[in-house]
Amino acid sequence: MNERYFHEEEHFHSRDRKQSRKDRRHAQETDRSKFKKSDMKQDDEPPPDDPNLRRGRVTAISGEGVRVDLDGTEFLCTLKGLMKKEKMQLKNPIAVGDFVRVLPTAESEGSIAYIEKRFSILSRTDISGKQEQLIAVNIDQVLITSSLLQPLLKPALIDRYLIATEKGNMHPVILINKIDQLDEAPQEVKQLYRDFLEAYERLGYPILSISTVDGTGIDHLRSIMKNKASVFSGQSGVGKSSLLNAAFQFDLPIGDLTQKTYKGSHTTTTARLLPLPDGGFCIDTPGIRSFGVWNLQKEDLTRHFREFEPYAHKCRYPNCSHLIEPSCGVQEALAKEKLSSIRFESYQTLLDEIEGLDQRTKRKMEQEP
Numbered sequence: 001m002n003e004r005y006f007h008e009e010e011h012f013h014s015r016d017r018k019q020s021r022k023d024r025r026h027a028q029e030t031d032r033s034k035f036k037k038s039d040m041k042q043d044d045e046p047p048p049d050d051p052n053l054r055r056g057r058v059t060a061i062s063g064e065g066v067r068v069d070l071d072g073t074e075f076l077c078t079l080k081g082l083m084k085k086e087k088m089q090l091k092n093p094i095a096v097g098d099f100v101r102v103l104p105t106a107e108s109e110g111s112i113a114y115i116e117k118r119f120s121i122l123s124r125t126d127i128s129g130k131q132e133q134l135i136a137v138n139i140d141q142v143l144i145t146s147s148l149l150q151p152l153l154k155p156a157l158i159d160r161y162l163i164a165t166e167k168g169n170m171h172p173v174i175l176i177n178k179i180d181q182l183d184e185a186p187q188e189v190k191q192l193y194r195d196f197l198e199a200y201e202r203l204g205y206p207i208l209s210i211s212t213v214d215g216t217g218i219d220h221l222r223s224i225m226k227n228k229a230s231v232f233s234g235q236s237g238v239g240k241s242s243l244l245n246a247a248f249q250f251d252l253p254i255g256d257l258t259q260k261t262y263k264g265s266h267t268t269t270t271a272r273l274l275p276l277p278d279g280g281f282c283i284d285t286p287g288i289r290s291f292g293v294w295n296l297q298k299e300d301l302t303r304h305f306r307e308f309e310p311y312a313h314k315c316r317y318p319n320c321s322h323l324i325e326p327s328c329g330v331q332e333a334l335a336k337e338k339l340s341s342i343r344f345e346s347y348q349t350l351l352d353e354i355e356g357l358d359q360r361t362k363r364k365m366e367q368e369p
Helices: 017-030 155-167 187-202 218-223 238-249 300-306 307-312 331-337 341-355 359-366
Strands: 055-060 065-070 072-079 099-106 109-115 120-124 132-137 141-147 171-177 207-209 230-233 270-273 282-286
Touching: 055 307, 065 099, 065 109, 109 238, 120 155, 141 238, 155 171, 155 187, 155 230, 155 300, 155 341, 171 187, 187 207, 187 300, 207 218, 218 238, 218 270, 230 238, 230 270, 238 282, 270 331, 300 341, 307 331, 331 341
Parallel strands: 072 109, 141 171, 141 230, 171 207, 230 282
Antiparallel strands: 055 065, 055 099, 055 270, 065 072, 099 109, 120 132, 270 282
């Protein structure tokens, strides 16, 4: 089996919401920080010149509070006077990977006074569709993890991650896990896999086919993660935690697929920053069922589906959507198989999302005379 390799989620907390609010209130009430709400610094301001503040990195967030690594010691911290910056659009003001300044208030406890400016952000649209939800920040690369068959490879979901990764200033690496199932997979799955590789490798995306069963690609995975900050992200059940266990001998919990739907359970319930034995860090995020790109614009599609550009110049209309207009160069190229059909299907889905068309609305429009 050939390995294709190229060298270079939710602040998801599946916990009881009522208990979370209770824990958060308790943490804020017992926080002994001298900092008031007005003293909480914004990340676009210079850090406060206070010798009592210590620099650390957020390793996990839970109902108990924010866990921060301060020179090898983990502190449980609070955000007294929760930052209000971008409150209407930003769901969570702090994320795993953030560099912060902490005022120690007790042994292994502290209060976060400042969040440093981020150099990269992986985020998504929250369930309401109105707020940006930070998944991980200050990371070098996103390991976009899918599986071959169970759950089925979903190119459209991978495209969403690719767009979010590029918007957030990170390097994408596509992992196709459970490749040991390829020989026994139905013919249509084998064809989907071949078509996917052909389309995405042609565009220069790094793809690693991998398996924890026979060890395929595990060494390569370790090499691309060495001395880098990486985040695993993808659908529930694709095997993100299993890959980390196989590559670095971690003991992360893993779950089984639901037999009826072949969808994974949310075994990983919170994101956590993990140091790697050979240098670097990784974040194992909870799986998702859907992924909405935050603030998705048509310009994002133009940049992402860059293979359309040579044919778009041949369109009759300068603002052609490439969906229904006559004399469309992209449609003509698609008909001649010069463009990937799976890429075009992703483009169509994302364009409908930008224009606010759900499947029910589309069906109604198609039925109208």
